[in-house]
Amino acid sequence: MPSxxxxxxSGLHKRYGDVKALDDFSLDIPPGTIHGLxxxxxxxxxxxxxxxxxxxDVDRGEASVAGHNVRTSPAKVRQRIGLVGQAxxxxxxxxxxxxxxxxxxxxxxxxxxxTARAAQLLNAFDLTxxxxxxxxxxxxxxxxRLDIAxxxxxxxAVLFLDEPTTGxxxxxxxxxxxxxxxxxxxxxxxxxxxxYLDEADQLADSISVMNAGHVVQSGTPDELKKQLxxxxxxxxxxxxxxxxxxxxxxxVHTEPTIDEAGRSxxxxxxxGTAALMAAVRALDDAGIEPVDLVLRRPTLDEVFLxxxxxxxxx
Amino acid sequence: MxxxxxxxxxxxxxxxxxxxxxxxxxxxQPALPIFGLLFSIMLLLxxxxxxxxxxxxxxxxxxxxxxxxxMFTLTMLFGLEGTMLAMSTDATKGITDRFRSMxxxxxxxxxxxxxxxxxxxxxxxxxxxxxxLFIGWRITTDLGSALVAVALLLWLRFALLWIGIxxxxxxxxxxxTMAVQVLVWPVGFLSNVFVAPETMPGWLGxxxxxxxxxxxxxxxxxxxxxxxxxxxxxxxxxxxxxxxLWPLVLTLVFLPLSARAYRHLxx
Numbered sequence: 001m002p003s004x005x006x007x008x009x010s011g012l013h014k015r016y017g018d019v020k021a022l023d024d025f026s027l028d029i030p031p032g033t034i035h036g037l038x039x040x041x042x043x044x045x046x047x048x049x050x051x052x053x054x055x056x057d058v059d060r061g062e063a064s065v066a067g068h069n070v071r072t073s074p075a076k077v078r079q080r081i082g083l084v085g086q087a088x089x090x091x092x093x094x095x096x097x098x099x100x101x102x103x104x105x106x107x108x109x110x111x112x113x114x115t116a117r118a119a120q121l122l123n124a125f126d127l128t129x130x131x132x133x134x135x136x137x138x139x140x141x142x143x144x145r146l147d148i149a150x151x152x153x154x155x156x157a158v159l160f161l162d163e164p165t166t167g168x169x170x171x172x173x174x175x176x177x178x179x180x181x182x183x184x185x186x187x188x189x190x191x192x193x194x195x196y197l198d199e200a201d202q203l204a205d206s207i208s209v210m211n212a213g214h215v216v217q218s219g220t221p222d223e224l225k226k227q228l229x230x231x232x233x234x235x236x237x238x239x240x241x242x243x244x245x246x247x248x249x250x251x252v253h254t255e256p257t258i259d260e261a262g263r264s265x266x267x268x269x270x271x272g273t274a275a276l277m278a279a280v281r282a283l284d285d286a287g288i289e290p291v292d293l294v295l296r297r298p299t300l301d302e303v304f305l306x307x308x309x310x311x312x313x314x
Numbered sequence: 315m316x317x318x319x320x321x322x323x324x325x326x327x328x329x330x331x332x333x334x335x336x337x338x339x340x341x342x343q344p345a346l347p348i349f350g351l352l353f354s355i356m357l358l359l360x361x362x363x364x365x366x367x368x369x370x371x372x373x374x375x376x377x378x379x380x381x382x383x384x385m386f387t388l389t390m391l392f393g394l395e396g397t398m399l400a401m402s403t404d405a406t407k408g409i410t411d412r413f414r415s416m417x418x419x420x421x422x423x424x425x426x427x428x429x430x431x432x433x434x435x436x437x438x439x440x441x442x443x444x445x446x447l448f449i450g451w452r453i454t455t456d457l458g459s460a461l462v463a464v465a466l467l468l469w470l471r472f473a474l475l476w477i478g479i480x481x482x483x484x485x486x487x488x489x490x491t492m493a494v495q496v497l498v499w500p501v502g503f504l505s506n507v508f509v510a511p512e513t514m515p516g517w518l519g520x521x522x523x524x525x526x527x528x529x530x531x532x533x534x535x536x537x538x539x540x541x542x543x544x545x546x547x548x549x550x551x552x553x554x555x556x557x558x559l560w561p562l563v564l565t566l567v568f569l570p571l572s573a574r575a576y577r578h579l580x581x
Contacts, residue, residue, distance in 0.1 A: 053415050057580045075417060083415035087408030093339045105331045106418050108324070134342060150412070 005064075006031040006158050006189035007052065012061035014047055014213075021047040022058065023213030029206075031157075034180065034190040036204030038197065038304060044213040045193035046086065049162045052191070053083045066157040082151030082159040086166065088143040089150075092136040096127050096146050099135065103150045114153075121149040125179065141172025145179055152183065159183060161192045165199060177203060197300035207300075211308045224303045230268040233279050236292035237263055249286040250279050269295060325419040332426020333433065336400075340434075347434065350396075351441050358385050358442065361508055362449055372512045375541025382442070382451040383463070383534040384507035387527050389438050390471040391502050394478045395495050397431050401482025402491055410483075410579070420576055428475055435471045439464065454539030463537035466557045470530045473561030476568035483575040506531050510543030523549060526564065529556035 007029040014022040021044050029035045037045050050056045052065055054074040063070040066080035090099045097118050104114030122128045125145045135143060144164060151159060161180065165173040180203055184190050194200055200207050201221050208218040217224060235246055246265045247256040257266040269275035276295045283290060340347050358381075366377040404410045413423055453460050481494055504521055506528040511519035522528060532553035535542040544550050 050411075055411055055414055055580065078415060078417040081415065083412065085408040085411050087406070089408035089412040091335065091409065092407075093343050094335070095342075098338060102331060102335055103412075103416075106328050106413075106416060106422075108417070 004031075005029060006033075007035075007063075007065050007191060009048070009052060009063040010061060012048070012051060012063060013059045014044075014051060014056070015059055020213045022051065022061075025061070025210075025214050027208060027215060027218075029189055029191060031189050032184065032187050033205040034184045034192060034203050036200035036207040037191060037193040037210055038195075038200050038207055038300075039193075039210035040195065040308065043210045045210055046162055047213075048210070049083075049160050049191065049193055053081055053160050054078055055083075079154070080157045082148075082154075082156035084144075084148050084151050084159070084161045084164055086162050088140075088147040090135050090143065090146050093134055095130075095132045095134055096122055096138075097131045099146060100150060100153065104153045107154050109153070117153055121152060124182075125149045126175075139172060140168045141175045144168060144172065144176050148176070148179055148183075152188075156188060158189045158191065161190060163193055163195065165194070165196070173199075197304055201300050209304055209307050211311045216307050216311050221300060225298050225300065227303060227307075230270040230298075231272055231275075232296055232298060233267050233269045233276055234292070234294050234296065235265045235267075235279065235283070235290045237265075237288065237290050239263070242288060245286065246283070246288055246290070249282045249288065264292075325422045326425060328418050328422035329425020329429055332422065333429030335426070336430030337433065347437070350434075351438060354385070354389050354392075354438060354442055355445050357388070358382075358445055358449070361385070365508075369509060370513065371541050371543045372510045373541060373543060373545045375543075376450075378446075378450050379452065379540040380510075380535065380543055381508070382446040383538055383540055384505075384531045385446070386439060386442055386467050386534060387470065387505075387531040388502050388507045389442060390435060390467055390474060390530070391498055391527055393431060393435050393438070393471055394474045394481075395491070395498060396434065397427060397475055397478025398482040398494055399491055400427065400430070401479055402486035402488075405483065405486040406488075414579065420573075423576070424479060424572065427479055428472070431475055431478075432468065432471065435468060439467060451540075455537060459537045459539070463534040466530055466533055466537070466554070469558070470527065470561045473564035473568070476565055476572050480568050480572040480575055483572065483579070501525070502527070506543060512543065512545065523547070526560035529553055529560050533557035 005028050007027065009025060009027045012022045012025040013020070023044075025044065025048055027035075027048070037048065039045050047056070051058045052063055052070060054070055054077050057071070065077045068076040068080070070077055091102070094102070100118035100121055101111070101114045104117050105111060109117060122131050125148070127142060127146060127149070130138060130142060135146060138146065148161070148164070164180070165176050168176065177199070180190060180192065192203060204221065206218065206220050207224060208215040209224070210216065217227065219227070235250065237243065237246060240260055240263050243258050243260065243263065243265055247258055250256060250265065250267055259266065267279070273295065280293070361381055362378050366381060369377055371377055371380045410423075414420075481490065504518075505525040506522055511522040511528070514522060528549075532542050532544055532549050533556070536553055542553070
């Protein structure tokens with residue numbers, strides 16, 4: 001009887017010397033969804049992925065991926081997963097086709113089946129034109145797409161992507177994002193680690209914020225943003241010298257945040273539009289004319305910083 | 315052809331696929347193996363003609379005939395760097411992790427390395443043998459003995475393969491690779507490859523004589539019917555058994571160490 005979850009981990013611990021890379025790490029991911037594992041450098045994101053992808057043994061805890069126990073049946077897990085690590089793990093001297101045919105044959109496909117699958121994947125990933133060229137000449141985005149294609153040869157149930165867009169230019173990042181959305185739309189469960197909040201916001205159905213080896217908070221991007229409660233009002237002025245005066249005039253009950261470089265003041269607005277109207281009146285009374293005045297939801301950046309700050313303080 | 319060469323066991327089949335990967339590297343990037351061959355030929359010419367005239371072989375005999383089996387042996391030793399570099403490159407580029415996340419047996423990776431490196435050693439040896447024949451090296455025994463000599467050389471290379479795999483997995487930094495590339499020189503030169511130990515100071519000669527590659531060099535000299543530079547001591551009788559034994563010992567030590575290092579990647 002298959003588990004209703006594609007991936008579960010409960011109480012994973014992994015220690016490297018004095019460093020607790022995983023410290024009671026738990027996670028549940030339903031099938032067919034994209035889950036973003038978000039955290040600063042050293043939070044344990046890669047260790048979590050490496051443990052779930054059977055690359056490393058954990059000290060304690062249980063995990064199952066695609067219905068198989070990671071510790072007791074790693075070989076079965078490997079049949080059902082794809083791993084895209086931080087380095088683009090493709091052979092640089094070989095061409096795109098040669099890479100995919102090699103990995104396909106290693107996965108047990110016959111030469112002709114591997115060749116057919118390679119052509120199909122290269123086409124789907126827009127790499128047909130570059131198929132014969134050595135990978136060393138590929139752009140970062142192309143290399144990453146080939147890397148992802150190599151992980152999809154057997155149509156895995158779960159695909160792990162460890163910081164798939166780190167080091168890519170915006171164009172390469174968009175290409176990879178499109179690829180990941182397509183993969184998930186076809187029913188593959190995706191676990192993606194990232195340091196970029198907008199990446200998680202863009203791609204993930206649900207997000208876990210990770211710090212110091214465990215998940216601090218999980219939820220949909222919207223839920224996490226709601227956690228931080230109030231909307232914000234951002235007032236931008238032309239002259240940075242005016243910022244202090246702006247802050248003084250709109251100070252109601254919480255301390256405004258001043259961004260010198262952005263020439264803006266941010267205040268929390270629990271009452272939404274009413275607070276916005278109050279701010280407008282206060283600015284008018286003080287004779288300040290802002291260049292921009294917006295009411296917005298908190299960004300994931302703010303959620304993330306608030307959650308990790310809480311965690312580090314306690 | 316391919317069907318004949320494709321073995322039934324999945325690990326052997328995957329090993330063969332990984333060997334083919336290396337053969338494709340040669341085709342796509344021939345500069346590297348060609349420079350490797352030119353390097354061997356350069357060493358051969360340098361020692362054969364530049365230094366050779368000044369070196370006396372104890373017990374008599376032509377230096378070129380003394381040198382060539384030594385060069386063959388040294389080439390087997392230098393192959394170690396290639397094995398280590400290939401292993402550490404795959405590890406640092408994440409390819410080893412990809413293999414480890416795939417449903418393939420870990421021994422396939424070793425079989426692949428073995429196939430690729432033995433193939434490259436056979437090619438290297440063939441080029442040196444032909445090069446040697448051009449500059450006057452001669453086999454004075456029979457074809458059978460010569461083939462046994464080649465087998466002993468490859469047996470040494472096989473043992474060194476495991477040292478290379480072990481070092482490449484256990485110390486996979488570019489600095490470690492550099493260190494090994496430097497260290498093979500004293501290991502290679504502190505032997506009887508270029509100079510007979512009998513001409514060295516006593517303690518140095520003893521070290522050189524007990525160097526595992528000296529046994530293979532002397533054994534192949536005997537089998538090719540070339541001057542050995544050995545006039546007394548255990549090496550006169552025991553070179554061939556030692557050339558069988560040393561690589562066996564190295565394999566028995568480093569094959570399990572390689573397997574252990576690969577397992578320890580899971581830590």
